Amino acid sequence: xxxxxxxxxxxxxxxxxxxxxxxxxxxxxxxxxxxxxxxxxxxxxxxxxxxxxxxxxxxxxxxxxxxxxxxxxxxxxxxxxxxxxxxxxxxxxxxxxxxxxxxxxxxxxxxxxxxxxxx
Amino acid sequence: xxxxxxxxxxxxxxxxxxxxxxxxxxxxxxxxxxxxxxxxxxxxxxxxxxxxxxxxxxxxxxxxxxxxxxxxxxxxxxxxxxxxxxxxxxxxxxxxxxxxxxxxxxx
Numbered sequence: 001x002x003x004x005x006x007x008x009x010x011x012x013x014x015x016x017x018x019x020x021x022x023x024x025x026x027x028x029x030x031x032x033x034x035x036x037x038x039x040x041x042x043x044x045x046x047x048x049x050x051x052x053x054x055x056x057x058x059x060x061x062x063x064x065x066x067x068x069x070x071x072x073x074x075x076x077x078x079x080x081x082x083x084x085x086x087x088x089x090x091x092x093x094x095x096x097x098x099x100x101x102x103x104x105x106x107x108x109x110x111x112x113x114x115x116x117x118x119x
Numbered sequence: 120x121x122x123x124x125x126x127x128x129x130x131x132x133x134x135x136x137x138x139x140x141x142x143x144x145x146x147x148x149x150x151x152x153x154x155x156x157x158x159x160x161x162x163x164x165x166x167x168x169x170x171x172x173x174x175x176x177x178x179x180x181x182x183x184x185x186x187x188x189x190x191x192x193x194x195x196x197x198x199x200x201x202x203x204x205x206x207x208x209x210x211x212x213x214x215x216x217x218x219x220x221x222x223x224x225x226x
Contacts, residue, residue, distance in 0.1 A: 044220040045163060045206050046153070050213075059213040062120065095162065105153045105168040107175075107211050112162060115191075 002026040002108045004096050009113030016086050016117070022079040022096030022110055029052075032075035033099040035106050036081050048094070050104055051079070063089075090112035102117045121145050123208050126135045126219035131226040140221045142207035150210030154183055154191045156221075158203045160193045167192065168210070199225070 008020040022034070036048040049060040051070045069082040077095050093114050097106030100105050122145040132138045143150065150170035157163040167183040170190060180195045194201055198225045202225050207218040 045157070045208075045217045047208065047215045047217055050215070059215075061214045061216075087212075097152075100168070102212065103168055104215070105165065105208070106163075107165050107168075109162045109165070 002098060004108060004110035005099060006094065006096050006110045006113040007101065009115045011116045012086055013014065013119050014087060014117055015084070017084045018086065018113070018115060020081040020083070020113060021094075022081075023077070023100065023110045024077045027061065027108075029072075029077040032101055033104045034070075034072060034079045035097045035099045035104070036070060036079075036108065037097060037109075038090075039087070039095070039112075040092040043092075046092070049080070050099060053101075059093055083115070086115075088117050091115060091117045120214055121148060121212055121216055123207055123209055123216050123218040124143050125207055126226055128220060129222040129224065130214035130218065131224050133181045133226045134197055134199060137195045138194065138197060138223065140192045140194075140205055140207075140223075141177055142185075142192070142218050144188045144190075144209055148209045150186045151209055152183070152185065153208045154181075154192045155206045155208065156201075156203045157206065163206070166205075194223075197223075208226075 030091045035050040050056045067085045071080045093111045093112040094108045098108040147168045154167040168226045171183045
């Protein structure tokens with residue numbers, strides 16, 4: 001069974017940093033694009049970014065460019081989201097998702113981890 | 120960037136009904152449109168990709184159509200478990216983007 005488990009969420013002050021991790025199991029991690037999606041409290045889904053199988057292509061939503069970095073370690077079956085210069089509007093549940101090999105659409109989702117940016 | 124607009128924002132229907140949700144892209148996205156279902160407090164579930172292809176395990180009561188800028192999600196024979204919020208997402212051009220969601224409620 002495919003499984004994704006996020007960790008690293010929590011409370012952080014504005015301007016601070018946080019690193020989210022997503023550990024994958026049940027599928028060949030290195031064969032798939034991976035995606036981060038977030039959802040602010042009571043709001044809709046927002047695509048954050050994604051990363052190609054070998055890490056050679058990474059894309060971000062404009063609001064996080066220059067502040068967030070997506071990376072992966074295929075030897076550890078893990079996806080990461082390094083978040084710097086955090087703002088109140090970054091408060092959200094962050095989901096990692098396994099996307100396709102070619103069609104980059106989230107297919108399997110993790111349970112999410114809550115990031116709260118507040119003083 | 121491509122903007123995605125769903126209509127209606129909310130919809131009331133009865134068990135057994137057939138409903139249609141519309142998603143419009145601000146520019147041509149060919150057939151690169153996905154649909155997701157999310158129930159309150161739950162993780163989103165992937166339903167459809169590339170406009171009309173069902174994700175594995177998704178029942179055929181869900182169907183998607185459209186191309187270019189206009190797309191629809193149709194749900195037939197509504198059951199209590201289908202009442203949820205539905206999102207579309209374009210996967211044609213980075214940065215990808217979601218619609219604002221359509222809340223499907225029981226009448």
